[in-house]
Amino acid sequence: MTPDTLKIVDHPLVQHKLTIMREKETSTAVFRQLLREISQLLAYEITTDLPMTTKTIDTPLQPMEAPTLDGKKLALISILRAGNGLLDGVLELIPSARVGFVGLYRDEETLEPVQYYFKVPEGLSDRVTIAVDPMLATGNSSVAAIDLLKQAGATNIRFLCLLAAPEGVRRMAEAHPDVPVVTAALDERLNEKGYIVPGLGDAGDRMFGTK
Known part of the structure; x- marks a missing residue:
């Protein structure tokens, strides 16, 4: 059963681009x-419900009350290194x-995350915070x-x-049920090495050419 916290974006452009990314021949x-x-x-998709307010502006024709984002500027948090691509x-x-x-890396023996870097903006309590990792x-690592x-x-x-992967979605939902997850696809499973199947390989290696 898929947790309520998960949203799969099935837009045709998203799915088409993802298919090309999955192909091993893609450069x-x-x-x-x-x-x-x-x-x-x-x-x-992940920003569709950001808080809004209005402000008075002058168009070339007349003044109007126009919608604008409310609150402090968003915080985007990249989970290194592959998060930088998103x-x-x-x-x-x-x-x-x-x-x-x-900065987290996965211990290949235990599959547990090891932290090596952490630097985030001030005032996170007043910001919508979006963490990104392919x-x-x-x-x-995501839970950590x-x-x-x-x-x-x-x-x-x-x-x-x-x-x-279903395993990761369940882990996130159990640890952080208040954190919605937006993704392009929910794949079948993890293999014995903890990689998503069918997946697309190691996103960081494919992005940075370090295969």
Whole structure:
């Protein structure tokens, strides 16, 4: 059963671009470009309920009360290193956002996350915070990143990923039921090495050409 916190974006453009990214013959340059494009489409979905207010502006014809975003600027948090690929695209859509980084790597023996860096904007308690990482696999790193963000004061957190596995979605829902997850696809399962199947391989390696 899929948790209520999960939203799968089945827009035709998202699914078409994801299919190209899955293909093993897709080049690093094309993969990187598609990740930037698809991240903007996913960001559109994850920001549909941002708080709004109005302000008085002058159009070329007359004054009007026009809608505008309310509250402090958003915080975008990249879970290094692969999160940077999603971050670039989201920043093009929300260029005024504040940016932070959580450095985690997965121990290949235990599959548990190990922290090596943490730097986030001030005032997270007053900001909508969007954490980005292409893959929600075991969920261990994602849960650890959200733990750190909550410790830093974040209360309104959303998680944006390209692909998710059922195991990772369940782990996130259990650990952080208040954090909605937006993704392009929910794949079948994890393999014995903790990779998403059918997936698209290691997103960081494919993005940076470090296969």
